[in-house]
Amino acid sequence: MKNKIDPVLKKVLQDFSKSYQGKREDVLRGYDFEELRTTLAGLKDRALDRNEEFLARFEGKARAHGSRVLRAKDGSEANDLILKICRDHGVAKIVKAKSMVSEEIGLTAFLEKNSVEAVETDLGEWIVQSAAEHPTHMVLPAIHLTRGEIAAVFAAKTGKAVPDDIPSLVRIARGEIRREIFAARAGLTGANALIADNGAILLVTNEGNGRLVTTVPPVHIVLASIEKVLPTVGDALTLLRLLPRNATGQSITSYVSFIAGPHRDAQYIILLDNNRSKLLADREFRDVLRCVKCSACLNVCPVYQVIGGEAYAHIYMGGIGTLFTAWIHGLRESRDLAKLCLRCHRCEQYCPTKIPIADLITALAEKINRETGKPLWKKLAFDGLMGRPAVLKTAFGAARTGRRLLARKDGFSRKLPLWLKKYDRFRALPAPAALPFSAVFEKKFVPGGAVQPGAKGRVQIYAGCLIEHFYPEIGMAAARVLSKLGYEVKLAPPACCGFPPSNGGFRKASLKAYAALLKDFDGDGPVITLCPTCATMLAKRGPSIEGSEKAGKLGLRVIPFSRFVLEREVSAVWRMAGKARKKAKVTYHDSCHHKNILKTEKDSRRLVATALRSEIVEMDGADVCCGFAGSFSVDNPEISAALLADKLAAIAKTEADVVALDCPGCLLQIRGGCRRQGMNVRVAHTAELLDEI
Amino acid sequence: MIEKFAAMAKAAGAEVETPGNLVEAISFIKKYLEKAGPGEALISPDLKNRNPFGMEFFGLETKLSGGKLWVEAGIVAADYGLAETGTLVHLDRGDVEKNVWTLPDVCFCFLERQKIVPNAEAIESVISDHLSRTDISSPQVSFITGPSRTADIECRLTIGVHGPSRLVILIVP
Numbered sequence: 037m038k039n040k041i042d043p044v045l046k047k048v049l050q051d052f053s054k055s056y057q058g059k060r061e062d063v064l065r066g067y068d069f070e071e072l073r074t075t076l077a078g079l080k081d082r083a084l085d086r087n088e089e090f091l092a093r094f095e096g097k098a099r100a101h102g103s104r105v106l107r108a109k110d111g112s113e114a115n116d117l118i119l120k121i122c123r124d125h126g127v128a129k130i131v132k133a134k135s136m137v138s139e140e141i142g143l144t145a146f147l148e149k150n151s152v153e154a155v156e157t158d159l160g161e162w163i164v165q166s167a168a169e170h171p172t173h174m175v176l177p178a179i180h181l182t183r184g185e186i187a188a189v190f191a192a193k194t195g196k197a198v199p200d201d202i203p204s205l206v207r208i209a210r211g212e213i214r215r216e217i218f219a220a221r222a223g224l225t226g227a228n229a230l231i232a233d234n235g236a237i238l239l240v241t242n243e244g245n246g247r248l249v250t251t252v253p254p255v256h257i258v259l260a261s262i263e264k265v266l267p268t269v270g271d272a273l274t275l276l277r278l279l280p281r282n283a284t285g286q287s288i289t290s291y292v293s294f295i296a297g298p299h300r301d302a303q304y305i306i307l308l309d310n311n312r313s314k315l316l317a318d319r320e321f322r323d324v325l326r327c328v329k330c331s332a333c334l335n336v337c338p339v340y341q342v343i344g345g346e347a348y349a350h351i352y353m354g355g356i357g358t359l360f361t362a363w364i365h366g367l368r369e370s371r372d373l374a375k376l377c378l379r380c381h382r383c384e385q386y387c388p389t390k391i392p393i394a395d396l397i398t399a400l401a402e403k404i405n406r407e408t409g410k411p412l413w414k415k416l417a418f419d420g421l422m423g424r425p426a427v428l429k430t431a432f433g434a435a436r437t438g439r440r441l442l443a444r445k446d447g448f449s450r451k452l453p454l455w456l457k458k459y460d461r462f463r464a465l466p467a468p469a470a471l472p473f474s475a476v477f478e479k480k481f482v483p484g485g486a487v488q489p490g491a492k493g494r495v496q497i498y499a500g501c502l503i504e505h506f507y508p509e510i511g512m513a514a515a516r517v518l519s520k521l522g523y524e525v526k527l528a529p530p531a532c533c534g535f536p537p538s539n540g541g542f543r544k545a546s547l548k549a550y551a552a553l554l555k556d557f558d559g560d561g562p563v564i565t566l567c568p569t570c571a572t573m574l575a576k577r578g579p580s581i582e583g584s585e586k587a588g589k590l591g592l593r594v595i596p597f598s599r600f601v602l603e604r605e606v607s608a609v610w611r612m613a614g615k616a617r618k619k620a621k622v623t624y625h626d627s628c629h630h631k632n633i634l635k636t637e638k639d640s641r642r643l644v645a646t647a648l649r650s651e652i653v654e655m656d657g658a659d660v661c662c663g664f665a666g667s668f669s670v671d672n673p674e675i676s677a678a679l680l681a682d683k684l685a686a687i688a689k690t691e692a693d694v695v696a697l698d699c700p701g702c703l704l705q706i707r708g709g710c711r712r713q714g715m716n717v718r719v720a721h722t723a724e725l726l727d728e729i
Numbered sequence: 730m731i732e733k734f735a736a737m738a739k740a741a742g743a744e745v746e747t748p749g750n751l752v753e754a755i756s757f758i759k760k761y762l763e764k765a766g767p768g769e770a771l772i773s774p775d776l777k778n779r780n781p782f783g784m785e786f787f788g789l790e791t792k793l794s795g796g797k798l799w800v801e802a803g804i805v806a807a808d809y810g811l812a813e814t815g816t817l818v819h820l821d822r823g824d825v826e827k828n829v830w831t832l833p834d835v836c837f838c839f840l841e842r843q844k845i846v847p848n849a850e851a852i853e854s855v856i857s858d859h860l861s862r863t864d865i866s867s868p869q870v871s872f873i874t875g876p877s878r879t880a881d882i883e884c885r886l887t888i889g890v891h892g893p894s895r896l897v898i899l900i901v902p
Contacts, residue, residue: 101867163882206882210889242877242878243892244830245890269856270853289874291872291874295869297868298867303867
C-alpha cells in the first residue's frame, strides 16, 4: 500500500481540522450534543426499521406532485436510467450539484462515454473536474489543491492569465459555471433527505449552485440512496439542527431547500439501492446506514489529516467510507483501507448519529479475514502466538534469554537491521525486561505505608503484556502507591487479554486468549488496570465476545488506576503530595482508549495536577493518537512516524519536562520517539509520578 | 427575538436594516438601484401580486429575467424569519420566486417584524402543509441565511460564489 505523505496537504488538512473543531464548538455551545445526536440516531434507526414503508410513501406523495420516481438496483441501472432521461429530453449537457452517490456509480464518466457532457457546479467539484482529479473530501472536494494550482487549472481552462487570489478565482468560476448552468437542459442533485409524508427532497448547500441546478434547467434529476428517507418534515428539521453544525461548524448553511415536484418540464427521482438493502438486513453492520455524510469523522481523523482523501478512499473516504466501500464496491476494495483505521475512536466522539465506526472496522477486519484470507504476519502473531497463551509465554521467555544480544544499557533495543529499519527508525523500541513484572513483584514487592497494609481491602493489578514484559517498573510503582494508600495488592494472572488479535480481526485467537485469562481470574475486589486497552478488553469487548456471567462480573470489577485513585483517595494523594509545588512542568497525552472509551482523561489530569501540585500545560492535539495503535504501526510505519512527529512537536512546544500518560503503548511510542529525536523529556505513566510523591 | 434574529443574520454575513416604515425601506432600495446604474432588478412576482405592503413599488423596474445570466438586484419578501439562525424562510410558489434568491448580485428582502419566530420547529406545520400543496406545480420552502458562500479554495470563506454576494434584510414594522 502506498501512503505517500504530502507535507503541504497534511498542513492544510491539519489546519482545517483545528479551525473546524473551534467553529463546531462555538456553534454547539448552548446545545446538548449528546441529546441531539441520541435523538437523531434514534430517528434514523426508526426510519431504517421501516425503510421500505417510508420509501413507498415517499414515492406515492412525490408522484402526486408530478415527480417521476424510479428505482435502481445498482449503479449500472441508475446510469442507464439517467442516460435514458437525457436522451428522452434531448439533453446534451447536464449540470451537477455535489453528489457523492453520483461518484459512487461513476456517472460522469458513463455519461461522457455516451456523449452527454456532465459538468460539476459545486466550486470544489468543478475545480477537481477541471483538474481531471478526484474529490478528496466529502464537503471540501478540492481541499488538496492550493490556490496557485487552482489558478493554473483555470488559466489552462479559460486560456487567459488568472491571478491567484481567492476572490478572483471565485469570480472567474462564478462566470464560467453560470454559463454552463444556463446552457444545460438538465440538472442533477443528490438529496440530504427524502421526506416521506410530503414527497419532498431536502437539499442543504452553501454556494447556491444547488438551487440554480434545480431551477434553471428544464429537467431536474435527483439521485438519492434509499437510506435517505425520513418520515416527516419534523425529522428533517432535527437533522438540519445537527448536520451543518457538525459538518462545517455553521449554525445553518446559506441555502436549505425543501423541494416537492418538478419546477419546469420534469423531475425524476432515482432511488438507488446498490447493496444497501443487504447492508440494511445485516444486523451487525446496518448502523453504517445512519450516516448523514457530514464528514465530521474525516475532519477529526488523525490518519486522514496525514494522508488525505485520495489515499484514504476508494470512493467514500475514511473509516465510514471503508465500511460503505465494503458493501458498495466489494470487500476486496476495502481490505487495504481497513488497515488504515487506528481504531482510536476519535471519530465516534463527533458522529452525529453515534455510529460505532471503529468497532465496525474491527468487525469488518474479521469479515475480510474470514472471506478473503488472513495476512501471513498477523496469522503468525495472532493465531500462532497470542491465540496460544502457553506459546506466547515461551516466546517472551525466549526474548528475555536473548536480551543480552538485543538490549542496550539504557533499556532500549539495538537498532533493527535491513528492511526492519522502517519500524524503529522513528522510535527506539524497548528491550524486554530482565524479569517480567509478575516475577519482580513476587521477589521484591514489600507492602507498606502510612496506612496499615490491607486496611482498605484487597485489589488486584492487571498490568497487561507491555508492563509485564517491558516496563515492570510501572507495575511496581502502581503496587507501591496502592499499598501506601492501605490496600492489599495482589496480581491478576499475567496473561494477554486478547485485545491485539481482536483488533486485527482474529476473533478466535482473541477469544482463546481472553478465555484462558478469564479461567485463571479469581477474587471479587477491584481489578486495577494500568493499560486502557486492556481495560477496554476486560470491561467491554471481552464480555461481549465471550458472553459468560463470569466475564460480565469481571468486567464490572475493572477500574483504571487513575480513576480508582482519584475516586477513592484524592485527599490522601493531596496530603502525600505535601505543600511544595513540584518544579517539573507537566503536559498530559490522552491515550485513545483512555479518553474515547473509558472517558477517564479528566481523572488523570486532576490526579497528576494534585500529585504534583501544579497545573497541566496542555499540548496541541493532546487527544490525537500518537501513532502506536498496536499492529497499525506495523501496517503503516510511515503514518505512525508522521503522527509521532506531530506529537513530539506538540510536546516540544509546551516546553514541558514531563509527559504524563496512562497507556504503556503510548509510552513505548513517545518515549522511543523522544529517544530518537534526542529530546530531553521524561515520559512517565501516572502511576510512576504518584509513586514519587 | 428580533435582536437575536438580527445578530444571527449578521453573523452569517447578511446586512440588516431596520427602516422605520415601508416607504423608508423602499427608498433605501431605490437609492441603491440609482447608484448602481441601469442594471436589472428582479422582483418576486409574488411580492408584486400579493402586495402585502399595500402600496406600489414606484420606480422599481420589474423585468422577469428567466433567461438572463446576470441580474443586478432581486427584491423579495420573506414569509418568516428564524431567530435561532438568522434565517429567512420563503414559501416559494413559482419559478421566478426561486431564482430571485440566487440569480441577482444583491438580494433585498423584506421581513415583517411579527413574522420572526424562534426556530424552524415553530413553523413545522406551515412547512409541511406548503410542501403538501397540490394546487401549485412545485411547492418549495427555502431557508436563506446570509449570502452565497464557499470555503472550497484553501478553506477560506469567500462570498458570492453562485448566488448573491450581498443579502440585505429590511425588517419592517
